Amino acid sequence: xxxxxPDPKQQINTSEPETVTPVLTGKQAKRANATVMGMxxxxxxxxxxxxxxxxxxxxxxxxARDVDVAAVxxxxxxDAGYSPLAPELPEGWTxxxxxxxxxxxxxxxxxxxxxLTPSTEFIKLVQTDAANPTWLYQSTxxxxxxxxxxxxxxxxxxxxxxNGEAAMVADVEGQxxxxxxxxxxxxxxxxxxxxxxxxxxx
Numbered sequence: 110x111x112x113x114x115p116d117p118k119q120q121i122n123t124s125e126p127e128t129v130t131p132v133l134t135g136k137q138a139k140r141a142n143a144t145v146m147g148m149x150x151x152x153x154x155x156x157x158x159x160x161x162x163x164x165x166x167x168x169x170x171x172x173a174r175d176v177d178v179a180a181v182x183x184x185x186x187x188d189a190g191y192s193p194l195a196p197e198l199p200e201g202w203t204x205x206x207x208x209x210x211x212x213x214x215x216x217x218x219x220x221x222x223x224x225l226t227p228s229t230e231f232i233k234l235v236q237t238d239a240a241n242p243t244w245l246y247q248s249t250x251x252x253x254x255x256x257x258x259x260x261x262x263x264x265x266x267x268x269x270x271x272n273g274e275a276a277m278v279a280d281v282e283g284q285x286x287x288x289x290x291x292x293x294x295x296x297x298x299x300x301x302x303x304x305x306x307x308x309x310x311x
Contacts, residue, residue, distance in 0.1 A: 176204040178222055185209035185220060191284065193220035194236050196303035201227030217244045224300065230292035232300055240285035248287055249276040260298045261305030267294075277301060281308045 182193040188209050195207075205223040212218035220236040235248055246252070250270030258267045258277060265288075268276040276289035277297050286304055288297055 176207050178204045178207040181207040181209075182220070189218070189220055191238055194222070194234060194286070194304055194307055196300070196307045198224070198303055199227075199299065202300075205231075212239075215244055215247065217241065219248075224290075226292045226296045228293065228296065230290065230296065232288055232290035232292045232297060234300065234304070235287040235289075237285050238283060240280075245278065245285070245287070249278065249289055250274060252276050258294065258298075260301035261303075263301070263305050265301060279305075281305055284308060 179195040182195040185193050185208075188211075193209070203225045205225055207222045208220075210219045210221055217237055217239050222234045224232045224234065226232060237244075249268050250272055252268035252270040254266060255269045256267045258265045260277070263279050263281055265277040265279040268278060270276060270289070274289055274291055275294060275297065276287060278285070278287050279301070280286075281304070286308075288300055288304075290297075
């Protein structure tokens with residue numbers, strides 16, 4: 110029985126095909142580069158046009174609402190079991206809000222007032238008779254003690270928070286008062302003095 114030799118013409122080529130590398134002409138390369146540059150320029154112009162209105166319209170500072178703090182404090186007194194602070198502040202100070210917080214989230218009920226200072230900065234006042242270290246840490250923005258600051262005849266604990274805001278904490282007449290915000294410390298002093306004066310009945 111004779112063996113049939115495969116026809117060399119019918120043999121399957123198992124070798125891998127050669128990779129063809131495209132070669133761009135000088136004009137083609139120039140056009141490709143011009144397209145990329147055009148896209149980058151267009152993207153840059155688009156970003157610039159988007160930034161212009163943002164830069165020309167910065168975020169507005171908090172606007173004053175001038176809430177009647179004394180009236181809200183009188184309403185909250187029954188729930189608080191103490192007299193919520195409503196200090197009479199100098200001209201230029203206004204209150205954005207005043208509210209009783211039942212403490213449903215952290216277990217510490219508080220009286221809270223948000224003040225806008227004469228320089229249009231913000232200070233939050235928080236008052237409670239049930240403070241604890243965990244609550245104090247959280248209510249001052251996870252702050253660390255930076256020192257002490259006298260105001261109103263009381264030595265306040267000065268704290269620095271992670272968000273760059275300051276906080277002043279003091280225990281006066283059985284009440285813990287926390288002042289925190291973006292205002293200058295001199296404005297903190299003004300509020301602190303009036304807080305102490307009211308708590309001491311002066």
